[in-house]
Amino acid sequence: MWMAKEHIHKDVVIIGAGIAGLTAALYAGRMNLSVLVLENGIVGGQIANATGIENYPGFLRVSGRELIATVQQQAESFGAVVDEFDAIECVALGTAPKIIETAEYIYEADTVIIASGMNRRKLPLPEERTYANRGVHYCELCDGHMYQDKVIAVMGGGNAALDAANFLTKYARKLYLVHRSQLRADEVTQERLRSNPKAELLLETEIKALHGDGRLSSIDVLDKASGEIRSLDVDGLFVNIGVVPNTALFTEELTLSEGRIPAGEDCRTEIAGVFAVGDVRAKEIRQLTTAAADGTTAALLAGKYIDQLRGGNAKW
Numbered sequence: 001m002w003m004a005k006e007h008i009h010k011d012v013v014i015i016g017a018g019i020a021g022l023t024a025a026l027y028a029g030r031m032n033l034s035v036l037v038l039e040n041g042i043v044g045g046q047i048a049n050a051t052g053i054e055n056y057p058g059f060l061r062v063s064g065r066e067l068i069a070t071v072q073q074q075a076e077s078f079g080a081v082v083d084e085f086d087a088i089e090c091v092a093l094g095t096a097p098k099i100i101e102t103a104e105y106i107y108e109a110d111t112v113i114i115a116s117g118m119n120r121r122k123l124p125l126p127e128e129r130t131y132a133n134r135g136v137h138y139c140e141l142c143d144g145h146m147y148q149d150k151v152i153a154v155m156g157g158g159n160a161a162l163d164a165a166n167f168l169t170k171y172a173r174k175l176y177l178v179h180r181s182q183l184r185a186d187e188v189t190q191e192r193l194r195s196n197p198k199a200e201l202l203l204e205t206e207i208k209a210l211h212g213d214g215r216l217s218s219i220d221v222l223d224k225a226s227g228e229i230r231s232l233d234v235d236g237l238f239v240n241i242g243v244v245p246n247t248a249l250f251t252e253e254l255t256l257s258e259g260r261i262p263a264g265e266d267c268r269t270e271i272a273g274v275f276a277v278g279d280v281r282a283k284e285i286r287q288l289t290t291a292a293a294d295g296t297t298a299a300l301l302a303g304k305y306i307d308q309l310r311g312g313n314a315k316w
């Protein structure tokens with residue numbers, strides 16, 4: 001039997017439970033606001049499976065899992081609710097209240113904090129679908145351990161790709177770095193890889209095809225200078241060729257800039273009461289600390305916005 005969806009009011013709906021969204025939830029919850037965080041993947045986002053974070057103040061070294069679990073616990077201790085199971089179907093942000101329709105409910109929110117982050121760019125070959133998670137991977141921290149003493153290829157030439165390659169040499173018997181031009185990674189990171197005897201750098205090359213019988217077993221690599229194609233036996237291919245901001249939900253509502261949401265350091269978007277925080281916001285530096293800072297700013301300004309909406313005279 002068809003049932004109308006229940007309407008539920010929230011002071012703040014946060015889209016995405018990465019470090020930015022959870023920090024916003026912690027701050028908003030602490031202001032006694034009703035807070036819902038909607039997550040459609042893994043709580044923790046990009047950092048969920050990272051093993052050794054060494055640049056988050058207050059910790060010499062912490063795993064993503066531990067850091068995120070702590071922030072989630074802090075947010076929940078102030079009443080924020082994190083829902084990982086109710087996918088958002090559509091949003092209307094210019095209305096009052098703002099509407100977030102999920103599979104189960106229609107949420108009416110005074111403010112919305114968009115903390116949807118970004119994902120890795122997929123390998124642009126038709127075989128990607130055949131071999132995804134059967135040899136083709138995007139997260140070295142999640143899947144690298146499956147390749148102990150195996151041959152691994154890494155595709156990409158930026159810092160993230162070389163960090164991944166350096167990390168994967170822990171497991172690999174042999175590691176190829178395949179990149180279509182010269183490396184863009186910083187010198188220290190490049191040197192670390194170049195000096196590793198397990199690593200072979202194949203620059204000015206392109207992966208043209210993947211082969212295997214249900215699982216990846218080899219890749220065809222084109223040498224762009226000579227036009228030769230070399231077949232490399234590899235067990236795993238880790239693709240690290242850029243990122244895609246998670247903004248598909250907002251294309252009708254907000255003007256985007258290179259896929260990201262424009263907002264200043266105050267995280268305010270072009271729509272009053274809608275904030276963009278963390279890696280989804282158009283900005284230069286994307287780190288855990290900057291994402292957490294955005295979450296802080298947005299939550300405090302959301303509180304101020306709500307106070308004004310209700311006729312208060314917030315001065316803070």
Ligand SMILES: Cc1cc2nc3c(=O)[nH]c(=O)nc-3n(C[C@H](O)[C@H](O)[C@H](O)COP(=O)(O)OP(=O)(O)OC[C@H]3O[C@@H](n4cnc5c(N)ncnc54)[C@H](O)[C@@H]3O)c2cc1C
Pocket residue numbers: 015016017018019020021038039040041042043044045046047050052053054055056088115116117118119141246249277278279280286287288289291
């Ligand atoms: C492997 C790796 C290692 C890193 N190491 C470090 C490090 O050591 N130090 C550091 O400072 N930074 C590091 N970074 C960068 C750091 O992880 C990011 O800057 C930070 O996690 C961004 O947080 P975020 O909350 O903005 O976004 P994300 O972590 O991307 O989280 C966004 C969340 O929103 C969810 N989401 C997306 N769309 C929707 C939707 N429609 N509905 C509901 N939920 C949605 C996603 O599933 C995700 O959980 C690393 C990144 C990677 C990939």
